[in-house]
Amino acid sequence: MKLRLSLAAVLVAFVAGCGGSSGESNTPAPASDSGGKQLFTDNCSSCHTLAAAGATGQVGPNLDQLRPGPDLVTRQVNSGGGAMPSFKGKLTDAQIKQIADYVSANAGKS
Numbered sequence: 001m002k003l004r005l006s007l008a009a010v011l012v013a014f015v016a017g018c019g020g021s022s023g024e025s026n027t028p029a030p031a032s033d034s035g036g037k038q039l040f041t042d043n044c045s046s047c048h049t050l051a052a053a054g055a056t057g058q059v060g061p062n063l064d065q066l067r068p069g070p071d072l073v074t075r076q077v078n079s080g081g082g083a084m085p086s087f088k089g090k091l092t093d094a095q096i097k098q099i100a101d102y103v104s105a106n107a108g109k110s
């Protein structure tokens with residue numbers, strides 16, 4: 001019990017110590033699940049509705065209704081089609097995969 005408490009104290013001190021003194025304001029992009037959501041917001045939300053991302057675009061199909069799988073999203077984002085531009089070259093393959101995973105996991109979920 002004592003050990004746990006002091007470990008917590010050390011962690012708190014560590015976090016507090018990292019908090020703010022340096023003048024650097026460039027925080028690195030979080031390498032987490034939120035990446036797909038941010039990428040969707042930046043690249044797709046102007047045209048597509050996806051409630052999980054708070055997106056209400058009306059140009060393309062409503063993704064909550066379409067509920068595309070990751071392969072369909074990947075293909076569409078790479079190739080474009082209809083009025084949708086291709087994102088190949090604008091987004092990396094890894095970013096497109098993040099978006100595809102995010103959309104297929106969240107479409108129709110909220």
Ligand code: HEC
Nearest residue numbers: 043044047059060061068072073076077081082083084099
């Ligand atoms: C400029 C507006 C625009 C943007 C930006 C846009 N889309 Fe689209 N999207 C469309 C339109 C329009 C269609 C319908 C295309 C068609 O009729 O062939 C579409 C279709 C789709 C489809 C369905 C494809 C199918 O075969 O049913 C998916 C999935 C999709 N978009 C995902 C995305 C994702 C993910 C992004 C962000 C990387 C994105 N779109 C960005 C306009 C857009």
